[in-house]
Amino acid sequence: MTTDEHTVHDLDDLQALADRVIELVQDNPRAADGSVEANVLVGRTRHGLTRFANSFIHQHVGEDTVTIGLTVAVGGRTATAGTTDTRDDALAGLIDATLASAALQPVDPHWPGATPPAEVHGPGNFDPATAAARPEERAERVKAFVDADPGLRAAGFLDTQATWAAFASTAGQRVTGRSTRATIDGIHQTDRSAGSAHQTARSLADLDAAKAGAVAADRGRRSAEFVDLDPGIYEVVLGPEAVSTMLTFLGVYGFNAKMHLEGGSFVKLGEQQLDEQIAILEDPTDPRAIALPFDNEGTPRRSFPLVEAGVTRNLAHDRRTARRAGAETTGSAVPGGSEFGAVPTTIKLLPGTATPEELVSGVQRGLLVTQFHYCRVLDPKSLVVTGLTRNGTFRIEDGQVAGAVGNLRFTQSFVGALAQGQVAAIGNDDRYADGEFGAGVVIAPSLRLKAWNFTGGAKG
Amino acid sequence: MYDYARAAVEAALAAGATYADARVVIRRQERIAAHNGELESVTHNEDAGVGVRALIGSSWGFAATGELTDTAAKKAGGEATATAKASALVPGSAIELADVPVAQDSYETPHAENPFDVPLAEKVELVVGATRTMHEVEGIAVATAHIGFWDTDKWFVSSQGHRIHQHIVEAGGGMDATAVGESETQRRSYPQSFGHYETGGYEVVRRFDMPGNAQRVAEEAVQLLDAADCPSGEMDLVLESSQLALQIHESVGHAIELDRILGWEAAFAGTSFLELDKLGSLKYGSELMNITADATIPGALSTFGYDDEGTPARSVDIVRDGTWVGVLSGRDTAHLAGLEPGGMVRADGFNRLPMVRMTNVGLKPGEGSLDEIIADTKRGVYMATNRSWSIDDRRLNFQFGCEIGWEIVDGKLGRMVKNPTYTGITPRFWASLDRLAGQDEWVPWGVPNCGKGQPMQVGHTGHPASPGRFHDVRVGVRG
Numbered sequence: 001m002t003t004d005e006h007t008v009h010d011l012d013d014l015q016a017l018a019d020r021v022i023e024l025v026q027d028n029p030r031a032a033d034g035s036v037e038a039n040v041l042v043g044r045t046r047h048g049l050t051r052f053a054n055s056f057i058h059q060h061v062g063e064d065t066v067t068i069g070l071t072v073a074v075g076g077r078t079a080t081a082g083t084t085d086t087r088d089d090a091l092a093g094l095i096d097a098t099l100a101s102a103a104l105q106p107v108d109p110h111w112p113g114a115t116p117p118a119e120v121h122g123p124g125n126f127d128p129a130t131a132a133a134r135p136e137e138r139a140e141r142v143k144a145f146v147d148a149d150p151g152l153r154a155a156g157f158l159d160t161q162a163t164w165a166a167f168a169s170t171a172g173q174r175v176t177g178r179s180t181r182a183t184i185d186g187i188h189q190t191d192r193s194a195g196s197a198h199q200t201a202r203s204l205a206d207l208d209a210a211k212a213g214a215v216a217a218d219r220g221r222r223s224a225e226f227v228d229l230d231p232g233i234y235e236v237v238l239g240p241e242a243v244s245t246m247l248t249f250l251g252v253y254g255f256n257a258k259m260h261l262e263g264g265s266f267v268k269l270g271e272q273q274l275d276e277q278i279a280i281l282e283d284p285t286d287p288r289a290i291a292l293p294f295d296n297e298g299t300p301r302r303s304f305p306l307v308e309a310g311v312t313r314n315l316a317h318d319r320r321t322a323r324r325a326g327a328e329t330t331g332s333a334v335p336g337g338s339e340f341g342a343v344p345t346t347i348k349l350l351p352g353t354a355t356p357e358e359l360v361s362g363v364q365r366g367l368l369v370t371q372f373h374y375c376r377v378l379d380p381k382s383l384v385v386t387g388l389t390r391n392g393t394f395r396i397e398d399g400q401v402a403g404a405v406g407n408l409r410f411t412q413s414f415v416g417a418l419a420q421g422q423v424a425a426i427g428n429d430d431r432y433a434d435g436e437f438g439a440g441v442v443i444a445p446s447l448r449l450k451a452w453n454f455t456g457g458a459k460g
Numbered sequence: 461m462y463d464y465a466r467a468a469v470e471a472a473l474a475a476g477a478t479y480a481d482a483r484v485v486i487r488r489q490e491r492i493a494a495h496n497g498e499l500e501s502v503t504h505n506e507d508a509g510v511g512v513r514a515l516i517g518s519s520w521g522f523a524a525t526g527e528l529t530d531t532a533a534k535k536a537g538g539e540a541t542a543t544a545k546a547s548a549l550v551p552g553s554a555i556e557l558a559d560v561p562v563a564q565d566s567y568e569t570p571h572a573e574n575p576f577d578v579p580l581a582e583k584v585e586l587v588v589g590a591t592r593t594m595h596e597v598e599g600i601a602v603a604t605a606h607i608g609f610w611d612t613d614k615w616f617v618s619s620q621g622h623r624i625h626q627h628i629v630e631a632g633g634g635m636d637a638t639a640v641g642e643s644e645t646q647r648r649s650y651p652q653s654f655g656h657y658e659t660g661g662y663e664v665v666r667r668f669d670m671p672g673n674a675q676r677v678a679e680e681a682v683q684l685l686d687a688a689d690c691p692s693g694e695m696d697l698v699l700e701s702s703q704l705a706l707q708i709h710e711s712v713g714h715a716i717e718l719d720r721i722l723g724w725e726a727a728f729a730g731t732s733f734l735e736l737d738k739l740g741s742l743k744y745g746s747e748l749m750n751i752t753a754d755a756t757i758p759g760a761l762s763t764f765g766y767d768d769e770g771t772p773a774r775s776v777d778i779v780r781d782g783t784w785v786g787v788l789s790g791r792d793t794a795h796l797a798g799l800e801p802g803g804m805v806r807a808d809g810f811n812r813l814p815m816v817r818m819t820n821v822g823l824k825p826g827e828g829s830l831d832e833i834i835a836d837t838k839r840g841v842y843m844a845t846n847r848s849w850s851i852d853d854r855r856l857n858f859q860f861g862c863e864i865g866w867e868i869v870d871g872k873l874g875r876m877v878k879n880p881t882y883t884g885i886t887p888r889f890w891a892s893l894d895r896l897a898g899q900d901e902w903v904p905w906g907v908p909n910c911g912k913g914q915p916m917q918v919g920h921t922g923h924p925a926s927p928g929r930f931h932d933v934r935v936g937v938r939g
Contacts, residue, residue: 051914053724056552060543061522063811065509082505084526098504104580106499106588135521135546143550155727157914187727194726262602263640338501339493339604373730376848378861378879381645386859386881386937388852409850409857409883411937438916455937456857456883 009044011176014066014166017086018042021070022168024092030099035075036170037114039298042068043165046131050138052186053155055146060135069296069335072098078108080338110338112319114171120293120300121285124177127203131162131180141209145186148213152220156186159439160204167298175300177292183439184209187391188217193226193404195219196371196391198241200432200439202290219370219392226404228457229395235366235424236452237359237396240433243349244442245372245387246414247280248435251344253380254415255282255306255314257321258341264380266415267312273415275423277352280307282316282330282344283443288432290440291346294331301331306344310420318342351445352426359427359448361399367408367452368394368401372435383414386455409456417449424448461486462625464533465617468512471537473619477514477521477544479557480537481618483768484510484528485810490576492583493606497592499584500604509810514540517554519547524811557791558801560771564623567765570758571629571661575609578662583607587633590670594637597678599685601640606655607633607665608908614768622770630761630920631664632657632906637678639685646684646878648677648863652702653846657906657920659763680864683876690865690880692936696840697882698833698929701897703862704823705905705923706846711886712744712751713821713921714912715855716778716786718793720816728914730853733886734784736797742784745890748826748928751779753788755803755819760922761906764806768814771803778821782891790816808917815913820904822924826896830927833895840868841935843880859883859937882935895929902926 021040025031044066051059068091071080079102083094138158146154159182166176182204187194197215199207238246259265266273284291284301294300297319305313317325318333321342332342360368367389375387388409395402416422427446434441465482472480486508493500510533511524521544523536575583587605594603610630617623634655638647650673658664699707715732719725734742744751755773757763764773769791778786789797790805793816807814834842848861865880866873902924910919 047915049914050547052550053726054552054722055550057519057547057550058552058724059522059813059815060519060547061524061813062539062543063524065524065526065811067507067526078502080501080503082503082507084507084509085528094504094506101502101504101580105502105584109498135543136549139546139549146550153723153726155723157727159914185727189723189726196727262638264602264638264645339495339606373853374850376850376861378848378881379644381640382643386848386850386861388850388857390853407852407857409852409859411859456859 011164011166011178014042014044014164015174015176018166018168021068021091022170024095025072026170028095028099030074030103036099037073039071039115039169040068041165041167041296043163046162047159048133048135048138049157049159050135050142051157052142052146055154057139057142070098072102073111074099074102076107076111077102077105078111079105110320110324112323114169115173115298117172118300120175120177121302122293124179124293125202125289126178127180130160130182130204133160133204137204141184141207144209145184145213148210149188149217152188152190152217154186154188158184163292165292167294169298173298175294175298177294179290179292181290181440182207184212186212186216188220190220190224193220193223194391195223198433200434223392223404226406228406229408231454231456233451233453235363236449237363237368238447238449239370240429240431240444240446241371241435242369243444243447244433245375245435247347247349247442247444248437249383249385249414251347253377253383255316256341256343257315257317257325260315261321261324266381266383267315269312271312272310272420273312274307274310274418275420276310277423277426278307278310278418279350281305281348282346283348284346286348288443289346295333296335296337297333299329299331299333304330316342316344345441347441348443349445351428351430354425354427356427356429356446359425359446360396360401362425362448363396364398366396368396384411385414386411406457408454410453411455412453417452422450424450461615462617462623464510464528464530465615467530468510468533468537469617469619471534472512472514472541475538475541477516477541479515479619480512481616482510482512483810484615485612487610487612487809489610491606491608492587493604494587494591495604496595496602497588499588507809510536511810512537512540514544515555516544517548518552519544522813555792556795558795560791560801562621563766563770563772566625568627569629569659572663573661574629575631575662576611586670590635590674593671593674594678597675597682599639599682600637600678602638603678605635605670616770618770624766624770626765628659628764629661630657630659631661633665635670637681639681641685646681648681649845650677652905654909657761657908658759658904659761660759684864684878687876687878690841690877690936691867692938694932694934696837696929696931697933697935698837698840698842698868699927700844701901701903701925701927702905703843703846704925704928706849708821708823708923708925709907709921710849710851711855711858713818716788717816718787718789718797721787722793722796729912733854733856740785743782744779744784744887745782746893747782748893748896749779749782749890750824751821752776752824753778753802753804753819753821757820757904757924760820760904760924761920762819762922767803767805768807769805771801774803776802788816788818806919808919812917817919818921820922820924825899825902825926827898830897830901833897833927833929834868834873835871836895837868837929838870841877841880842866842868842873856886880935881937882933883937884933889930892930892932893928894931897926
């Protein structure tokens with residue numbers, strides 16, 4: 001511990017706090033017979049967010065919070081607790097209550113035991129300047145985004161986040177890691193349209209807010225005069241943000257081992273389920289990755305293929321599903337995973353060789369989609385999803401972007417859209433490109449797909 | 461706890477804020493989940509801290525700390541003001557706050573039985589037993605159930621003199637059964653998707669009778685695998701009340717948020733098709749459409765004494781006889797629009813900025829019953845329990861999927877149909893509302909997972925509704 005009575009500042013403090021929680025568990029009288037196990041994850045998040053709308057900053061927040069997540073097992077009977085109170089007496093009370101709660105439960109048949117020792121691949125990708133970013137630094141970049149086109153209305157956010165974490169278990173695992181992320185995501189609006197741009201990196205210095213603003217403004221202006229298109233099946237070029245949404249759904253509903261064990265996933269391991277051009281990795285070791293080096297159970301995270309040449313190869317496991325399946329954990333445990341399952345969170349679709357312009361030039365009649373909006377699964381097994389296009393949807397005629405179209409609704413199986421023979425080409429423009437479920441998860445390029453089922457538009 | 465809040469406010473003012481408020485929040489949560497007849501998780505979470513807002517010129521600054529000490533509270537107050545000052549690099553018009561009474565008061569949710577005092581073994585047996593019953597039905601691959609509770613204390617202090625303590629107790633849960641076919645899954649849930657929640661104690665959960673509904677829920681999921689597909693085309697649509705509640709949430713509740721109408725949520729959640737100059741004249745729906753935002757409904761999930769700006773709970777007319785007449789607002793947005801503040805600003809915990817959130821946005825009941833509506837329908841589909849939901853960024857084009865449906869032929873329920881979906885455009889859809897059941901079937905549905913804001917905050921909203929009928933709706937959209 002440092003300075004003020006229970007202030008936590010750095011990795012050493014967090015590791016000391018995690019060790020202290022394990023000590024308190026082992027000192028508890030309920031642990032006297034040696035039947036108690038525990039995992040503890042201590043994290044500190046420093047988050048700064050600058051939101052803007054109508055071209056001014058309207059929300060500006062800073063947060064610095066320490067959280068403790070504890071799982072205990074008493075003779076295989078488990079309970080979980082979390083708190084933001086790091087004082088010794090509060091922790092002792094929480095631990096006692098959690099052990100008492102566990103002792104009252106039935107035996108947890110899927111409890112895999114406390115996490116054993118294993119080394120992580122590195123300390124995590126961390127930029128001290130991003131962790132220490134001041135509100136003024138964010139505001140300056142917001143100004144650059146807004147000033148990219150003063151004739152339009154700008155809205156969006158720029159945020160910086162630093163995460164420090166330490167894990168300890170009664171089985172002897174002790175690991176620490178840290179990570180930073182910076183994101184700018186915004187739109188420029190006309191009275192009839194909007195265009196978007198997005199950048200995410202591990203360092204605030206790597207964001208070019210003026211460039212993002214210019215891209216958003218260009219898309220917004222080009223979308224101002226649009227026509228409404230009839231629903232139907234169209235060839236599409238999907239920008240990285242739209243592809244990111246697809247990959248997120250594949251990860252959450254498909255490569256989730258729990259969902260697979262229960263028959264709800266499309267994945268059939270070892271089968272050619274997607275086009276042979278498709279290769280998807282879970283890759284926390286990528287130099288660009290925004291990730292801690294271990295998962296929510298303290299297991300080292302590692303790189304592994306999810307899809308190779310269109311063949312589904314692996315699922316994302318935590319220690320619970322690995323035990324059920326007789327497999328190895330892939331270090332993919334997430335908070336709430338005992339109910340929801342494990343999911344990949346550093347997904348990467350390997351790029352192709354085509355430039356974005358070449359993707360468009362190959363389409364005789366189709367649509368260029370920048371971003372999807374409000375996507376929801378109709379059936380998880382077939383991965384049929386409905387959603388809309390947003391912030392820049394354009395017609396492609398004879399290999400050229402011909403003009404804007406109004407937003408369209410689709411109802412489409414994401415697996416079907418990527419099936420063998422359906423992928424016309426993959427772009428070379430891979431980057432962090434997040435969909436509607438948050439920043440720092442997916443690295444994706446643009447994609448040209450042969451068929452996409454649009455089922456309606458804003459007019460009906 | 462008032463001392464920490466006051467210290468934060470005073471520090472913010474000393475640093476130059478023209479207005480400041482602070483909330484000390486201590487929140488306990490318990491969630492118990494079961495899966496296929498086994499206990500899956502027992503989770504307790506506690507978070508505590510202080511969040512302080514400071515206003516200077518055109519922008520708020522907000523800072524939060526999980527340390528409940530005088531030093532940390534003062535530091536947060538200073539940081540909130542410094543953050544607001546930084547916003548001057550990209551300024552807007554000065555923000556002013558609409559007047560509200562300066563209250564010094566306390567409020568507690570009425571509840572008969574604090575859920576945290578109910579023996580854990582009893583709560584565990586409830587969810588484990590429900591999943592055991594469902595899982596024993598042949599064909600059910602996955603049966604889950606959960607119950608959850610929140611016990612929240614909030615101490616609010618403002619530089620205008622507010623001093624309010626609230627103790628909010630919320631309880632609820634739900635269960636579902638999934639049957640897995642060769643290339644599809646079918647799911648039924650109860651009382652509604654994601655569970656149903658209310659303000660109140662453990663009596664809320666007892667009232668659901670989860671064990672008594674487990675068998676039926678599971679059998680319906682299995683039956684759905686062999687059911688016919690929902691017919692496709694335009695026909696009358698009868699919605700069960702929990703689906704109608706979600707329809708209200710998505711196509712009315714979000715659309716009437718004044719911050720969205722003003723463009724403050726444009727980049728993330730989107731804007732609204734509503735324009736303020738049409739307030740009082742725009743036809744939102746048929747004469748049967750009467751919507752209120754009422755934070756005073758006993759037991760509803762968004763019932764409280766004061767919002768997170770210290771504005772007293774109230775009922776506001778939103779749609780009257782089909783005409784749009786009201787919005788959801790806070791003190792800053794209301795002042796900008798020249799309206800009365802609605803008391804609809806809340807935050808998801810101490811470390812989130814309060815923002816406009818739905819209170820109990822509900823549809824006043826009509827007359828008659830669901831049975832009478834069905835008997836009065838020549839050809840249509842009756843759909844129940846939400847399965848998927850999606851709506852565009854102006855809240856116009858929506859598509860909803862339900863878990864189950866039944867054809868209606870000549871006033872009678874016919875065969876069960878699967879994968880029922882319907883789609884429409886908001887005002888056109890609401891204009892087609894032509895029957896609405898009465899008070900006896902009016903339920904204050906609670907939605908515990910409303911997402912809004914960046915970073916995403918989860919809000920608890922209430923949506924009272926009774927079953928209703930809409931004519932000539934496009935149903936059976938296929939992927």
